[in-house]
Amino acid sequence: MKFLDLAKVYIRSGAGGGGCISFRREKYIEYGGPDGGDGGKGGSVRAVAVDGLNTLIDFRYQQHFFAKNGQPGMGKQRTGKDGEDIILKVPAGTEILDEDQETVIADLTEVGDEVELARGGNGGFGNLHFKTSTNQAPRRANPGQPGVERTLWLRLKLIADAGLLGLPNAGKSTFLAATSNARPKIADYPFTTLHPNLGVVGVDNAEFVIADIPGLIAGAHEGKGIGDRFLGHVERCSVLLHLVDGTSETIAEDYHTIINELEAYGGHLADKPRITALNKIDALDDDERTEARAELEKASGGPVMMMSGVSKEGVTEVLRALRAEITEDRLRLKADKEPEPWRP
Structure with a gap:
């Protein structure tokens, strides 16, 4: 499945049906009077967050969503049929933005969240509605209200508890593959990861x-490399794991590059709880480990954890540190004992 986190859609709600002007003309009804029905309501356009989706790729192949109009009223006091609603099914974590891409209309963060994006027009009144004691044969009816037409942007921000940060080839994908069943692409060249990956x-x-x-480089906020457009996927995380390549000759510079990009991105991303880990220590001897750790601690001004995604050394300690920063309501606790199978 291809990954897409930004999509432009055009929506339009249905117009209401017009009211009907009609009179009873049965042979044996002396004073028939009006019997025109009201028009039906136009269909609305709504968005619903559903389970099982983690991309907006469906909206690349269909961008226009037009709801049905309501049918006009008919004689014999018959109301026109309402237009059918259109539902946009989006993944949880989708933001709906106005055409300016800045005004947030809705933020669907949980499965089942729903928002009405364009309300259908009401149907017009038929002439039966205007019958009074002084106007017993009205010849007037209302037209239906027009629908609403809008251009919207859908932006997906993945729902994750922890996010991985680092330069290209810092070992983020290797760490994810070593700790979960996710199988991201891993190779020895920069920008192997081209879209976000999730792992439990x-x-x-x-x-x-x-x-x-995907990894960040200096100037990502200006569009260099893949840019910082994927940073939105870690905005909802409780904690960030900053991986630094222990085999790099510029450890301190690598650390400050990522921190500068977080500060340039804004949105309080740089203020989130952050754990710094020196990765790829399996390629270093004891003296090199000590020297690299001291350099990174001096650059970060805080404690540094040691780990290797390949040999899995220190991985459990890093996961425990991440778990400590995540609130209990976001954790999925396993049962201590498996439930006994049902027996007749």
């Missing part, structure tokens, strides 16, 4: 979701 990891009887995004 478990530690100490609890599970949580980790998001791996």
Whole structure:
């Protein structure tokens, strides 16, 4: 399945049906009077967050969503049929933005969240509605209200509990593959990861979701490399894991590059709880580990964890540190004992 996190859609609700002007003309009804029915209501356009989706790829192949108009009223007091609603099924975590891409109309963060994007027009009144004691044969009816037409943007921000940050080839995908059943692409060249990946990891009887995004480089906020457009996928995370390549000759510079990009992105992303880990320590001896760790601690001004996604050294400790930063309501706790199977 291809990944798409930004889509433009054109929507239009249905117009209401017009009211009917009609009179009873049965042979044996001396004073028939009006019997025109009201018009039907136009269909609305709504968006619903559903389970099982993690991309907006469906909206690449269909961008126009036009609801049906309501049918006009008919004689014999018959009301026109309402137009059918149109429902846009989106993944949980989808933001709906106005045409300016800045005004947030709705943020569907949980499965089942729903919002009405364009309301259908009401149907017009038929002449039966205007009958009074002084006007017993009205010859007037209302037209239906027009529909609403809008251009909207859908932006997906993945729902994850922890997010991975780092330069290209810092070992983010290797860490995700080593700790979960996710199988992201892994290779020895930059920008192997071209779109975010999700993986469910478990530690100490609890599970949580980790998001791996494409690596950042200096100037990503200006569009260099893949840019910073994927940083939105870690905005909802409780904690960030910053991986630094321990085999790099510029460890301190690599660390500051990512921090500068987070600050340039804004949105309080740089203020989130962050765990710094020195990766690829399986390729370093004891002296090199000590030297690299000291350099990174000096650059970050805080504690640094040691790990290797290949040999899995220190991985459990890193997962426990991430778990400690995630609130209990976001963790999926495993049962201590498996339930006994049902027996007749």
